[in-house]
Amino acid sequence: MANVPQVVFNNGYTCPAIGLGTWKSKPGEVKQAVKDAIDAGYRHLDCAYIYRNEKEVGLALKEKFDEGVIKREDIFITSKLWCTYMHPDLVEGALRTTLSDLGLDYIDLYLIHWPQAFKEGGELFPVDSQGKVILSPVDYVDTWKAMEKVVDLGLTKSIGLSNFSKKQIDRVMEIARIKPVSLQIEVHPYLNQEKLIDYARSLDIAVTAYSPLGSPDRPWAKPGDPHLLEDPLLKTIGEKYNKSPAQILIRYAIDRGLIVVPKSVTKSRIIQNFNVFDFQLTAEDIKTIGSLECNGRLCSMGDVHHPSYPFHDEY
Numbered sequence: 001m002a003n004v005p006q007v008v009f010n011n012g013y014t015c016p017a018i019g020l021g022t023w024k025s026k027p028g029e030v031k032q033a034v035k036d037a038i039d040a041g042y043r044h045l046d047c048a049y050i051y052r053n054e055k056e057v058g059l060a061l062k063e064k065f066d067e068g069v070i071k072r073e074d075i076f077i078t079s080k081l082w083c084t085y086m087h088p089d090l091v092e093g094a095l096r097t098t099l100s101d102l103g104l105d106y107i108d109l110y111l112i113h114w115p116q117a118f119k120e121g122g123e124l125f126p127v128d129s130q131g132k133v134i135l136s137p138v139d140y141v142d143t144w145k146a147m148e149k150v151v152d153l154g155l156t157k158s159i160g161l162s163n164f165s166k167k168q169i170d171r172v173m174e175i176a177r178i179k180p181v182s183l184q185i186e187v188h189p190y191l192n193q194e195k196l197i198d199y200a201r202s203l204d205i206a207v208t209a210y211s212p213l214g215s216p217d218r219p220w221a222k223p224g225d226p227h228l229l230e231d232p233l234l235k236t237i238g239e240k241y242n243k244s245p246a247q248i249l250i251r252y253a254i255d256r257g258l259i260v261v262p263k264s265v266t267k268s269r270i271i272q273n274f275n276v277f278d279f280q281l282t283a284e285d286i287k288t289i290g291s292l293e294c295n296g297r298l299c300s301m302g303d304v305h306h307p308s309y310p311f312h313d314e315y
Contacts, residue, residue, distance in 0.1 A: 003277060004043065007259050009181035010204040013108070013157055015076050017254050018274065019044030021210065021263030023051050024217055033265040034060035038070060040271045046184075046210070046261040047102070048080035048113060049094065050124060054101035062103050077102065078184075078208075080113035080162055081147070086138045087120050091146035095155050110147065110156040111184055114163045115140045116306035133304045140168065140308060141175055148178045160184065162210075163301075165313035166199050173203060184208040187258060188228055188249060189289050190296030195315040197258070208259040213249050215298050226296065233292060241279045244272060251276045252289050 006014040020037040022030055022045065030053045034045060038060070047054050064070050079102070085094035095110055117138035119126040126134040147159045160182035161169060172180060183200045187193045187209035197207050211218075214228025228234070234245040241248070246262065250273055253260035262273045281289070300311055 004041070005254065007206050007257075009158055009206055010179055011158055011181055013181070015109070015182070015206070015259055016042075016044040017259050018042065018250065018276070019046045019076070019078070019208075019259065019261040020270065021046045021261040022053060022057060023048065023210070023263055024219075025051070025053055025263060025265050027053055027056055029265040031056045031060045032267075033270060035063060036267045036270050037274075038064045038075070040274050042270075042274060043070070043074055044076040044078075044259075044261075046078045046208075047098075049082045049085075049098055050080070050113065054079065054098055058101055058103040072104070076108045077104065078109040078111065079107050080111045080184075081143070082124060083114050083116060083118040084120055084122070084124055084126065084136075086112070086117035086136065086140065086143040088138075088142050088146035090120060091143060092150055092153065092155070095150050099155065106154055107156045109158045109160060109182065110150065111160045111162040111182070112140060112143055112147065112164075114301065115161075115165075115168050115308040115310050116304060117143070117308075133306075135306055140164075141171055144172050144176060148176075151178055158182070160205070163310050165310040166196060166315055167313055168308070168310060169200070169203070169205070179203075180205055182206040182208055182259070184210055184261075186211045186297060186299050187253065188212050188214050188298075189231075189234075189252065189292035190214065190226065190228060190294050191298070192290055192293045193315070194290075197256070199315070201257075206259060207257075208261060209253045210261055211299055212253050212260045212262055213246050218298055221298075231292065233288065237281075237285055237289065243276075243279065246273060247276050248281070248289070251279065251281055252286065255281045255286055 117136035162184040
């Protein structure tokens with residue numbers, strides 16, 4: 001079993017530096033993917049209510065618990081509060097639904113998925129007659145206070161943020177009784193997020209990189225969009241280490257001190273993505289890969305016009 005580095009949170013809990021992402025993993029695929037990942041050595045799963053597959057993740061976990069491959073304390077589980085459940089009265093119920101779907105008594109980390117709240121009580125993407133998302137006036141600062149209560153109840157060990165800007169993190173920090181332990185954001189060489197990562201670190205907040213491979217299967221990808229995994233620079237560096245571009249990208253995140261959650265449902269790729277602990281990139285490699293920066297955000301949720309939309313800010 002590879003010796004996976006552990007990232008220490010500001011509350012003393014630890015998180016494996018690599019996890020299996022489950023966004024876009026279809027029902028019928030994700031259960032086997034999770035089982036393959038656990039067998040390959042992964043001990044961290046990145047989930048979310050909006051992915052609509054937590055029940056299946058739960059079935060995979062149950063099988064691996066029953067087989068004695070892992071115990072509950074061996075595995076780190078993240079989930080995320082969706083935008084339609086950000087009203088403080090809905091946070092506990094939303095987490096209890098996730099726990100029931102996953103078949104668990106607690107999760108390790110619960111994140112506010114986005115800083116913007118949508119209309120409660122109906123569709124997950126509630127839209128008006130013009131097709132515009134219907135917003136909720138809930139302030140994420142009030143959501144945070146409810147997040148602290150689910151820690152008090154023992155439903156999650158840690159809480160954090162996802163897709164928040166510096167300004168938004170500051171607002172949470174001002175009122176926080178329990179500090180966010182982590183920030184999950186899109187990070188890859190086209191979007192290095194240097195400033196936001198440095199800022200989070202200055203507050204002792206760990207950073208998790210999502211879409212580290214450039215999310216080639218994102219549903220809104222257009223023909224002609226740059227394809228990170230096919231970048232010749234990554235291929236060249238990969239040849240030097242006898243590694244694939246995906247392995248170079250995963251190692252790039254780890255060598256920057258990030259937690260990384262590559263997604264795959266293909267057994268061979270799940271295994272390959274985990275096989276990154278027998279080499280290390282040099283400072284020169286990291287600088288070279290970082291030169292691909294082009295502010296190339298791939299996951300913008302840009303069709304949502306919300307006062308708390310996070311990506312208008314510089315970082």
